[in-house]
Amino acid sequence: MASILKSCMQFTLKSVNLIMAMVGIAMILYGFWMLRVWHRDMSGSSYEDLDYTAPWFIYTFLATGVTLCLLTCLGHIAADSANRFCLLCYMVIISVLLLIETGITADILLNEDWEKDIPDDPTGRFRDFKQFVxxxxDIFKWIFLIIFLGQGLSVLLAMALRAFIPTNQCSNYDSDKEFTQARQPLINNHAQKPAYVIGEPPFANKNETWNARNRSNYFFSISLFTFC
Structure with missing residues (x-):
């Protein structure tokens, strides 16, 4: 029963983890599209109109998408291998990401001048993205809620799956209980007797056989003479 429940939790963690993968792939594709449009606009401008400020919004968008994809890979590996260390790393990273998202959301909702805290975007993509949002x-509220709940559920599933794994489980060779009988004590380590006995060959030497026969005849003659 425990193995079935563990398999179900692994499958559920992998399925929930795919939410971040889809969001990360969408952000990477949208970031590449914005980068392509920005390069196209910059190629049609003159030398004096060029603004060499780094397009931080596009790079941030791409970096966030790549990070989500890497987290998805880590979560899949942790769920598939059921390793305590991998699950712990996954839980810590997702928890930090949840704290960052909560802080950004609280700053946007509570601070009316939150746009002044970020630098200017030379590409204008940030303004377009803000208008689109x-x-x-309403759609983005549901998307954000699904992402937030998916990440929270991933942390809970990772914690539950980690609880199913024994603490002393590290590798297949940690326990040597199966090989205790093969060990010998260091002190008074007497050599074991071999399973076979080394004896004389089945055919002894002819001289030894002749001498033994003469001795037996001699003792027989003496005993017979004494008796008579």
């Missing part, structure tokens, strides 16, 4: 605010 405000236009479809």
């Amino acid at each position: 405000e236009t479809n605010i």
Whole structure:
């Protein structure tokens, strides 16, 4: 029963973990599209109009998408191998990501001048993305809620799966209880007797056989003479 429950939890963790993979792939594709549009706009501008400020919003978007994809790979490996250390690393990273997302959300909701805290975007993609989010605010609320709940559920599933793994489980060779009988004490270590006995060959030497026969005849003659 425990193995079945463990397998179900592993499958559920992998399935929930795919939410971050889909979000990360979408962010990477959208980031590459923004980068392509920015390069196209910059190629049509003159030398004096070029702004060499780094497009931080595009790079941040791409880095966030790559990070989510890497977290998905880590979560899949941790769920498949059921390793306590991998599950712990996965839980810690997801928890830190949840704290960062909660802090950003609280700053946007509570601070009316939150846009002043970020640098200017030379590409204008941040402004376009903000307008797109405000236009479809209801859809993005559901998307953010699904992402937040998926990450929280991933942490809970990783904690539950980690509880099913024994603490002393590290490798297949940790326990030597099966080989205790093969060990010998260091003190008074007497050599074991061999299973076979080394004896004389089945055919003894002819001289030895002749001498033994003469001795037996001699003792027989003496005993017979004495008796008579």
